[in-house]
Amino acid sequence: xxxxxxxxxxxxxxxxxxxxxxxxxxxxxxxxxxxxxxxxxxxxxxxxxxxxxxxxxxxxxxxxxxxxxxxxxxxxxxxxxxxxxxxxxxxxxxxxxxxxxxxxxxxxxxxxxxxxxxxxxxxxxxxxxxxxxxxxxxxxxxxxxxxxxxxxxxxxxxxxxxxxxxxxxxxxxxxxxxxxxxxxxxxxxxxxxxxxxxxxxxxxxxxxxxxxxxx
Numbered sequence: 001x002x003x004x005x006x007x008x009x010x011x012x013x014x015x016x017x018x019x020x021x022x023x024x025x026x027x028x029x030x031x032x033x034x035x036x037x038x039x040x041x042x043x044x045x046x047x048x049x050x051x052x053x054x055x056x057x058x059x060x061x062x063x064x065x066x067x068x069x070x071x072x073x074x075x076x077x078x079x080x081x082x083x084x085x086x087x088x089x090x091x092x093x094x095x096x097x098x099x100x101x102x103x104x105x106x107x108x109x110x111x112x113x114x115x116x117x118x119x120x121x122x123x124x125x126x127x128x129x130x131x132x133x134x135x136x137x138x139x140x141x142x143x144x145x146x147x148x149x150x151x152x153x154x155x156x157x158x159x160x161x162x163x164x165x166x167x168x169x170x171x172x173x174x175x176x177x178x179x180x181x182x183x184x185x186x187x188x189x190x191x192x193x194x195x196x197x198x199x200x201x202x203x204x205x206x207x208x209x210x211x212x213x214x215x
Contacts, residue, residue, distance in 0.1 A: 006097035009140035012147030021207035037095035046073035107176035142198030
């Protein structure tokens with residue numbers, strides 16, 4: 001039976017590095033593992049539109065609910081790809097998943113509307129779009145200032161030439177996203193959660209802790 005583990009956190013939290021490291025560590029002990037990263041900017045219509053949105057190329061405002069639909073659409077279009085990965089491997093590591101959509105869109109509405117939007121987004125992706133739920137969601141808790149410094153060191157992204165995209169440039173948004181993740185993890189929204197301290201801890205320490213959770 002395949003285990004789906006989603007690695008979550010704000011922009012620059014070290015998710016891609018952790019996901020790749022966990023996959024490598026599992027393969028080293030004979031486990032079949034793969035990584036699926038969202039959004040899939042070059043592979044889906046939703047992903048292409050999200051790339052334009054995050055790069056500031058849309059030229060119009062996108063409401064939080066509309067953005068939630070776009071992120072969910074990217075995963076709906078990727079559903080067959082995800083199910084194929086699940087059929088072929090023992091462990092599928094997800095670099096962002098449904099919880100990202102919940103945390104980010106809820107950070108764009110008044111605090112008293114945040115939980116309602118989280119629940120709506122969760123139902124959209126798991127119930128209406130029938131995406132598989134993560135068996136474990138790992139939240140990499142990384143200070144916003146540390147994350148911002150790591151973003152500046154990222155290599156060029158496929159969807160933008162800018163150092164910071166629309167989400168990354170908004171420090172207040174990133175702070176609210178961090179608060180939302182902490183609240184979601186504490187409440188266990190959407191299933192089982194674990195919180196792992198992210199950078200400035202070393203990638204090896206982070207990967208080791210995540211692998212120990214899977215055992």
